[in-house]
Amino acid sequence: MSKIQREPTKLVPIPSVNRIPERDIDKSPILECQHLGIDFGGLSAVKEFNIAIGRTEIAGLIGPNGAGKTTVFNLLTKVYQPTRGTILLDGVDTHSMDTAAVNRAGIARTFQNIRLFNNLTVEDNVKLGLHNSIKYGMWQGIFRLPGYWKEEKIAHERAMELLSIFDMEPLAGHEAGSLPYGAQRRLEIVRALASNPSLLLLDEPAAGMNPSETAELMENIVKIRDTFGIAILLIEHDMNLVMGICEGIAVLNFGQIIAKGTPEEIQANPAVIEAYLGKRKEEAK
Amino acid sequence: MKSIKLKQHTKVDFATYAGVIVAFIIVTLMRSNGLLGRSTIGLLVPICCYVTMAVSLNLTVGILGELSLGHAGFMGIGAFTGVIVSQAMLINGTESVPLRLFAAMFIGAIFAAVFGFLIGIPVLRLRGDYLAIVTLAFGEIIKELITCLLVGVDKKGLHIIFNYNGLKTVSDLHLAEGGQVIIKGAQGATGTNTIASFTAGVILILVALVIVLNLIHSRTGRAIMAIRDNRIAAESVGIPITKYKMIAFVTSAALAGAAGALYGLNYSNLVASKFDFNTSILCLVFVVLGGLGNMWGSIIAAVVLYVLPEELRALGDYRMLIYAVVLIIVMLTTNSSQFKSLAGSLSIRQSKKGVTER
Ligand SMILES: Nc1ncnc2c1ncn2[C@@H]1O[C@H](COP(=O)(O)OP(=O)(O)O)[C@@H](O)[C@H]1O
Numbered sequence A: 001m002s003k004i005q006r007e008p009t010k011l012v013p014i015p016s017v018n019r020i021p022e023r024d025i026d027k028s029p030i031l032e033c034q035h036l037g038i039d040f041g042g043l044s045a046v047k048e049f050n051i052a053i054g055r056t057e058i059a060g061l062i063g064p065n066g067a068g069k070t071t072v073f074n075l076l077t078k079v080y081q082p083t084r085g086t087i088l089l090d091g092v093d094t095h096s097m098d099t100a101a102v103n104r105a106g107i108a109r110t111f112q113n114i115r116l117f118n119n120l121t122v123e124d125n126v127k128l129g130l131h132n133s134i135k136y137g138m139w140q141g142i143f144r145l146p147g148y149w150k151e152e153k154i155a156h157e158r159a160m161e162l163l164s165i166f167d168m169e170p171l172a173g174h175e176a177g178s179l180p181y182g183a184q185r186r187l188e189i190v191r192a193l194a195s196n197p198s199l200l201l202l203d204e205p206a207a208g209m210n211p212s213e214t215a216e217l218m219e220n221i222v223k224i225r226d227t228f229g230i231a232i233l234l235i236e237h238d239m240n241l242v243m244g245i246c247e248g249i250a251v252l253n254f255g256q257i258i259a260k261g262t263p264e265e266i267q268a269n270p271a272v273i274e275a276y277l278g279k280r281k282e283e284a285k
Numbered sequence B: 001m002k003s004i005k006l007k008q009h010t011k012v013d014f015a016t017y018a019g020v021i022v023a024f025i026i027v028t029l030m031r032s033n034g035l036l037g038r039s040t041i042g043l044l045v046p047i048c049c050y051v052t053m054a055v056s057l058n059l060t061v062g063i064l065g066e067l068s069l070g071h072a073g074f075m076g077i078g079a080f081t082g083v084i085v086s087q088a089m090l091i092n093g094t095e096s097v098p099l100r101l102f103a104a105m106f107i108g109a110i111f112a113a114v115f116g117f118l119i120g121i122p123v124l125r126l127r128g129d130y131l132a133i134v135t136l137a138f139g140e141i142i143k144e145l146i147t148c149l150l151v152g153v154d155k156k157g158l159h160i161i162f163n164y165n166g167l168k169t170v171s172d173l174h175l176a177e178g179g180q181v182i183i184k185g186a187q188g189a190t191g192t193n194t195i196a197s198f199t200a201g202v203i204l205i206l207v208a209l210v211i212v213l214n215l216i217h218s219r220t221g222r223a224i225m226a227i228r229d230n231r232i233a234a235e236s237v238g239i240p241i242t243k244y245k246m247i248a249f250v251t252s253a254a255l256a257g258a259a260g261a262l263y264g265l266n267y268s269n270l271v272a273s274k275f276d277f278n279t280s281i282l283c284l285v286f287v288v289l290g291g292l293g294n295m296w297g298s299i300i301a302a303v304v305l306y307v308l309p310e311e312l313r314a315l316g317d318y319r320m321l322i323y324a325v326v327l328i329i330v331m332l333t334t335n336s337s338q339f340k341s342l343a344g345s346l347s348i349r350q351s352k353k354g355v356t357e358r
């Protein structure tokens, strides 16, 4: 799509608190949440969650443990059905979609507790990400018709290409469950990317990585955004990573957004320092 | 890379096909040289049926990862459907044995698949072990339903009575001259023209293997195994869970139906109680001992554990002792990675273990 083409205005005006990066400012956001919320029993795990994410934005979601960050991802991907509010993906309400349909509509994710297909090979894990773009059916597979060979070949090449983002081609034949922790996290990202999302959700992608691995991951996240031209929303506790690559950040505390802004604004925000950043500094001492 | 990997599992698959064919040739040679006793020859067709049962059940239990406790129910549906098809064709002038065998197994498979589908609709969308409970009930119910059937055939077609209160008799079928009763309620199928053969059994095994192994190594099978490994992750990459669970379960049921049809055509008298819970569990034992998801393991377990109790009759008291020992040996060999690599199979799995990062 060329840059001059404008989307027809179909959205409610974007509240000024929601950050859209400069280059996306003339376009509608890829994701917009309005008054999103969920209750577990009596507990409101997430409430009044409003956010807009630009089409090629790298956005961060931070906050103390138990703040509800993962729950937000589960709401966006419909692992949980929201109790309140609206999710607009590229202007389309995902109200009636289930998890699989949301993925087909354009949201892919990784998990805080890694969820790979452990008994399958690395390559098969990526091919499962490609599942909906591989075009042959059950009978063509059983009878090994030409469609099977053709599509499997394309899928193999595509899988290798995607694995090459993290230089993981040599691991293609290995069982996913036998990979070291860092490689498993990277494979999850590749698998999510394979499903051709327009919004990629990363839940603590740097957890358990050493500083050099984290630095490499930061580069790769930016590279992925630039190559694929997609939006990325990430949850992360590593402030170097968050402040280094995120263009917009939202801070969650007790299920509520307490601040939104650029990394500079967030770092200077007294409420954020009080609720989160300050505590982290103390922990570090 | 791909060519290497393809070779790996293709190698295992072809070794499995080759093993079945070699076993067929050896048994046929031994048989024609009079080396097999009468009782052993009588076991050949049932062995083929149980091997197919084990392979098909492994698709549900090992590949899909759902527990099914009523696989014999599908076998029973296939058996009685097959007998009806074969007998009806015979009465109406089709004498060709291969044609009747094929039709019986094909239609038996379709009937079993339809029942699998009907069970699957409510159950497969649920999470948890509901399939185990429902298939358990299904197996028992099917057995009872077949016991209520009165079926006869004449030139005008099939006559079927569902004799739920036990008040009807065969004469209520009102068969025309030259008609024949095929199923007599609790007495089961009687007077069946036994056309099942070892050759047909081996062909059935090979067809079942081709279907299951090719399915596993295709887009569809990958999706099924993804659901087994991690349902939430599978959903997160856009895989429709219920659809793929259904494909696996219905295929599994269909193959059990075909196996049942062959089984039914091996006996002139067959009662529905043959397809009870014990038979379902027996098939499950083959699958578990042969290794979940391991098709050649299922084959070996089914053959050894079906033949053994029969062949050990002569040993009297020691029979169950030896049976138990063999059970353990089968479990250790088919589930041990050393044996797997020794057998030249799953060698990928072996090499994977020693990976360190980069
Ligand atoms: N399925 C659930 N049932 C009940 N409570 C839940 C559920 N999922 C999350 N919660 C609660 O919601 C809160 C937020 O959890 P989570 O989103 O995992 O936090 P984090 O910000 O660390 O990712 C926690 O108090 C957690 O106990």
Ligand SMILES: [Mg+2]
Binding pocket: A069, A070, A071, A112
């Ligand atoms: Mg979390």
